[in-house]
Amino acid sequence: MIGATIASLRQEVERACRESLGVTIEAPAIEIPPEPRLGDLAVPVAFELARRLRRAPRDIAQDLAAALRLPAAIARVEVAGAGYLNAFLDRSRFLVDLSGHLHRPPPAADGEKITVEHTNINPNKAAHIGHLRNAVLGDTLVRLLRHLGHPVEVQNYIDDTGVQVADLMVGFEELRHQDAEAVRAIEGRFDHLCWDLYAEASKYLAADPERLKLRQQTLKRLEEREPSARALADVISDRIVRCHLQTMDRIGVRYDLLPWEGDILAFNFWERAFERLRSSGAARLVSEGKNAGCWVMEMGAEEGGSESPEAGGDVQEKILVRSNGTVTYVGKDIAYQMWKFNLLDTDFHYRAFHRYPDGTVIHSTTCGKGDASSSSFGHASRVYNVIDVRQSYLQKVVATGLRAMGYPGQAEQSIHFAYEMVALSATCARELGYKLDKEDLQRPFVEVSGRRGLGVKADDLLDRLEERARSEVRSRHPDLDTEALDSAAHAIALAALRYFMLKYTRNKVIAFDFDEALAFEGETGPYLIYSAVRAANILRKLREREGPAAAEIDPGDPHIDRDYLNSPEGLEHWGLLSALARDRWVARQAVGSLELSLFGKYLFSLAQQFNTFYHHHPVLQEKNPDRRRLRILLTDLFLRQMERGLGLLGIPIPERM
């Protein structure tokens, strides 16, 4: 909402500079002053002009202030500090505008489709905390994009081929002597069982080089589509994927489509992509050297950098097709990326894979006939791939491939949403009972490793969070029924987890620590929902005592103490109010920079301001009726904004907590 005012102020500053000072300035910066006392918007343009005009910044600001024709939303401007031009909004008008903004639904989806790919857990183990960071970032991005009016398709890519599944198969066949039928009959948490079995199988294979032949044999059987191997692989990945969906549903993360790597192969996506790679000259067959017999794509030379002579003129090349004719992971990824942009002239078949209790359906690709006629998947104009920073090089290869094939636009719109990994703090690893070797102990953190079975399972963390939350709620509200208790515990756990995963900037390694993740006080998710619950509580009490109408304050009502907003005593009211209007501005900034923590911090600051506000200024006890109405309205607007904002973080607000 504040965005329109900023835009008009910016335009007006441009005009005033041109007409009254005789200088052109493009898109002058508009800032928010460090304190509401100083104003609501700040224009530091005079500093920039000081040099050009050879005049003191303060003088320039004075002239500018005089020349400015104020936009309707701005009441006055003043010169402050060494030359800031500060604008004060028309506060009573603002109250009406903000109320309208918070009562209107956000814009409906419109425009070209955006695809977001996230989660992408290999189907050989349970989801862990690293996957949680991925899913939370991906899902929050999806929610923010949709909020801003973009149609979004969410894909969760399932890599069901390759060694990691083969190793698990060795575990079932060699260590547990179980075939597909037996595996299908296993009861209990299948992904948790696989977590242990995968680590066990990895250890078993690593113990004796001879045993590695088992992996090779298994891979070969898979490739040749040997029925027993195929059946086992299918049942494993199907069951694990369903477990992942269940885990992610616990934290409010859902998908539209599950594309399977096996189907990319089955539908010959690679062949088509390969054709294009060859005909465009992007891929080239190597005849000699260490990569002889491989199809490669040339990398580097992008920054126009000269090859270092010491490197022996070693041109970076990435192998797409191995000398034995099989395609590499990147090759498949290029084909998949092409499909997302509808560059392949071919499509998957689809089937309904899973139906949530509320009727929402997740579709899956299938190499069978398919039962969903819908082929509206794909066709994206922009693609976000949410993958941790360690895959940066591969993502670069994919974009380079697109560019080399003559799709610079699509390469440009292939956005790698990179974020740093979640590792374990040394104390955490020790707590989990892992034996750390000397190398581990010298590092600042320990990397999660599925192969070593080293990590914190997402479900375990969620269980612990819910358990803690439940006991906290119970101690505060012993009379709560189980349903209310459950929903409160769930909301608190969800808030704690999702905010924890979001509050760090994306290129910060999270050294996971239970004490920090399980915290409910201070800058945490529970703090955020607590402030909203308190606001709701005030309004509920008001309705109980005075009827539902008492909480419905018309912002245009003349019996609201608007002048209070301009008084020094009312500054905390105004500070909160003006902050409430920044949601879309922050959302856009967060999406634009892919720094979603910005939005989390924004909501945290709102919660802080509201907590301060209601501690200092009683709402229901206020004697002055006009001032009381102002506070009720403010409480209502705060709650609306928190409902909206927390919704964008996938966090529900419980009745009580």
Place this chain on the structure above:
RNA sequence: GCGCCCAUAGCUCAGCUGGAUAGAGCGUCGGUCUACGAAACCGAAGGUCGGGUGUUCGAAUCACCCUGGGCGCACCA
């Protein structure tokens, strides 16, 4: 060797396109519950923003060089 990232209070982190006294949270110390619920609020102590040079009216922020740490650079995925 090449590339990317990190370094700010005792700890964990913010600091938006360079701008007004460097901010939170935790922890420490001291206050506030017969009140709209203390998962909260108020106050205090605590920082040569890793080091250096430069650009600028102005640098935690930009450039370059160091130091320390992390991660990539497979005919693995």
